[in-house]
Amino acid sequence: xxxxxxxxxxxxxxxxxxxxxxxxxxxxxxxxxxxxxxxxxxxxxxxxxxxxxxxxxxxxxxxxxxxxxxxxxxxxxxxxxxxxxxxxxxxxxxxxxxxxxxxxxxxxxxxxxxxxxxxxxxxxxxxxxxxxxxxxxxxxxxxxxxxxxxxxxxxxxxxxxxxxxx
Numbered sequence: 342x343x344x345x346x347x348x349x350x351x352x353x354x355x356x357x358x359x360x361x362x363x364x365x366x367x368x369x370x371x372x373x374x375x376x377x378x379x380x381x382x383x384x385x386x387x388x389x390x391x392x393x394x395x396x397x398x399x400x401x402x403x404x405x406x407x408x409x410x411x412x413x414x415x416x417x418x419x420x421x422x423x424x425x426x427x428x429x430x431x432x433x434x435x436x437x438x439x440x441x442x443x444x445x446x447x448x449x450x451x452x453x454x455x456x457x458x459x460x461x462x463x464x465x466x467x468x469x470x471x472x473x474x475x476x477x478x479x480x481x482x483x484x485x486x487x488x489x490x491x492x493x494x495x496x497x498x499x500x501x502x503x504x505x506x507x
Contacts, residue, residue: 350377361386361409370397372423378407390414390437395421398444403428408452410434413463419443426450428470433457441465 352369355362355377362385367374374395377385386409388394394414395401398421406413408431418424420443428450440463441447449467451458458467 353377355385356389357383358387360411363387363389364394365389366391366394366396368396370400372400372402373405374401374403375405376407376410378409384409386410387412388414388417391417391419393417393419393421399423402426406430408432408455413437413440415439416442418447421447427465428452429455430472431455433459433462436463 352367352371353364353376354366354368356365357363361383362379364376364385364387376388379385385407388406388410391414394417398418400423401421402423402425404418404424404427406427406429410429410431411434413434415438417437417440418427419439419441421441422444424441424444424447426448430452432455433451447465449462449465450470451462451467453469453471458469461467
């Protein structure tokens with residue numbers, strides 16, 4: 342995933358609320374979603390109430406939520422059966438009804454040092470992580486040069502060796 346202050350907003354529908362932008366829809370079909378952190382000097386503050394917000398939820402596996410988010414609306418991530426992980430970079434938003442309805446196998450990860458998290462959030466198990474970004478994408482390693490990554494979950498280095506393809 343990429344940093345959540347990305348300017349790539351093509352697949353997102355946003356509306357300007359009193360305190361900043363609200364994500365009202367994601368129409369992309371990527372397995373990884375990075376909720377944008379802002380647009381034109383305004384911060385994204387909320388993920389709206391959806392029916393659901395994510396239109397192609399059957400493909401989504403990971404969602405990254407920026408520290409700017411203060412609220413997640415009811416049913417925002419409903420009907421995402423492949424959803425496995427939601428990474429929050431900021432403090433815990435208030436819990437809402439049915440956020441993960443039909444998305445049964447989700448673990449919520451919160452960044453170390455953030456506040457308001459308990460053992461569960463919206464009925465799903467929570468775990469602390471040290472920060473960083475996770476990707477389901479492919480890695481290219483050339484000439485058997487080792488490439489090191491930091492595990493998002495454990496913080497330990499992970500090494501890949503050899504030619505893993507293009």
